[in-house]
Amino acid sequence: MTTAHPVILVVNAGSSSVKISIFSVPEAAHEDVEVLPAQLAHGQIEGIGVAPHIEGRLADGTVVADERFPVELVPDHDAAFRLIQARLQEGLRDTPPVAIGHRVVHGGMDFADAVRIDDNVIARLDALVPLAPLHQPHNLTAIRAVRAAAPDLLQVACFDTAFHAGHDPMAQLMALPYEYYEQGIRRFGFHGLSYAYIARRLKQVAPDLAEGRVIVAHFGNGASLCAMRGGKSVESTMGLTALDGMPMGTRCGTIDPGAVLWLAAQGMTPDAIQAMLYGQSGLKGISGVSSDMRALLASDTPRAKLAVDFYAYRAAQEIGKLAVTLGGLDGLVFTAGIGANSPDVRARVCAHLTDLFGISLDAAANGDNCQRISSDTSRVPVLALQTDEEGMIALSTAKILLNGG
Ligand code: ADP
Numbered sequence: 001m002t003t004a005h006p007v008i009l010v011v012n013a014g015s016s017s018v019k020i021s022i023f024s025v026p027e028a029a030h031e032d033v034e035v036l037p038a039q040l041a042h043g044q045i046e047g048i049g050v051a052p053h054i055e056g057r058l059a060d061g062t063v064v065a066d067e068r069f070p071v072e073l074v075p076d077h078d079a080a081f082r083l084i085q086a087r088l089q090e091g092l093r094d095t096p097p098v099a100i101g102h103r104v105v106h107g108g109m110d111f112a113d114a115v116r117i118d119d120n121v122i123a124r125l126d127a128l129v130p131l132a133p134l135h136q137p138h139n140l141t142a143i144r145a146v147r148a149a150a151p152d153l154l155q156v157a158c159f160d161t162a163f164h165a166g167h168d169p170m171a172q173l174m175a176l177p178y179e180y181y182e183q184g185i186r187r188f189g190f191h192g193l194s195y196a197y198i199a200r201r202l203k204q205v206a207p208d209l210a211e212g213r214v215i216v217a218h219f220g221n222g223a224s225l226c227a228m229r230g231g232k233s234v235e236s237t238m239g240l241t242a243l244d245g246m247p248m249g250t251r252c253g254t255i256d257p258g259a260v261l262w263l264a265a266q267g268m269t270p271d272a273i274q275a276m277l278y279g280q281s282g283l284k285g286i287s288g289v290s291s292d293m294r295a296l297l298a299s300d301t302p303r304a305k306l307a308v309d310f311y312a313y314r315a316a317q318e319i320g321k322l323a324v325t326l327g328g329l330d331g332l333v334f335t336a337g338i339g340a341n342s343p344d345v346r347a348r349v350c351a352h353l354t355d356l357f358g359i360s361l362d363a364a365a366n367g368d369n370c371q372r373i374s375s376d377t378s379r380v381p382v383l384a385l386q387t388d389e390e391g392m393i394a395l396s397t398a399k400i401l402l403n404g405g
Helices: 077-091 119-126 136-149 178-182 192-205 257-265 270-279 282-287 293-298 302-326 336-341 343-351 363-367 389-403
Strands: 007-013 018-024 039-046 053-058 063-068 099-104 154-159 213-219 223-229 232-236 331-335 382-384
Touching: 007 136, 007 389, 018 077, 018 389, 039 063, 039 077, 039 389, 053 077, 077 136, 099 136, 099 389, 119 136, 136 154, 154 192, 154 389, 192 213, 192 223, 192 232, 192 331, 192 389, 213 302, 213 336, 223 302, 232 302, 257 270, 282 293, 282 302, 293 302, 293 343, 302 343, 331 336, 331 343, 336 343, 343 363, 343 382
Parallel strands: 007 099, 099 154, 213 331, 331 382
Antiparallel strands: 007 018, 018 039, 039 053, 053 063, 213 223, 223 232
């Protein structure tokens, strides 16, 4: 691809995929700019180490890459980045990127905002690897690969935890001996880039709501909920790691810690337990069918139905819990792959919320994935909004590029 203007790259390195988006550099970058930087193209390599597949599209949908590779050619993330770098060098020959923004899952207690990456930042992110074992190492692999190839290029880390950095100790504590809290063993919360985008979007589409007590449900492959007051996060269902809270595609969500002790007592190693809690649990574990919500909704096996029912029940429970934190509820927003696109899941969650919160959906608006999906008589407005984590990363990166931070 050839573009006429300088570009910002956004890198989102997941456990088996790397997503790259190309954005134009905006004229101005600050919180109040109406529109996020324009996305010019998006590409991804999925199935790293299993069935590698690279694809890329321009913003108008034109396919510019669609290729499958033998697994020996892309066995790991290092190889995936080399392949991506080669493709980007070719595609962006005339306009090399002026900055790269990375999604970084864990910023721990150190980072309450996006940060320019240097050796010191890399060392501090490295120390957080045990708290996000399936994501943070890949985030760092991407950062190091760019640093090796272009040491002077501006790289910015944008954190999933940062939006929650202002949480009160009530939202951060776990009832372990206090010295662990002091060492940073505390609840952080994740999906913050998505929540920051929704807080911003609410100001545009429902300014009254944006000022109020709102629960946002980010339901994608990972899933969590966030309680916001006046657009600021006050509580999240995720904790020290991205395992806590809602059951997810393959992650367990909240479980009795005694279950982990029981597994260990059966002789399972920490690595095996970790692999199970992150990769074999949640919707996949319960259904035995798939981690993918669309596949479960299409399946007629009793366990697929059980998994979806449990998901909706647990989501509603978490909403009740967060409403206690907020002291009431002025609005509910669904977002991410499932939240923004699945009328069925939203209806199942909201069915649990009718008696307590007077929530009712407009079946047609919900079925059409409209922005406002609650009925006129619903005591609490309910919205379905697309999220844009990559746009938020592009904005934060542009802020550091244009304003120095
Ligand atoms: P990630 O967390 O990897 O970014 P997404 O936000 O894209 O994931 O969410 C992926 C999930 O969204 C999958 O479970 C997928 O089945 C689900 N999903 C996407 N579209 C729909 C839909 N129309 N109906 C139900 N589920 C959907």
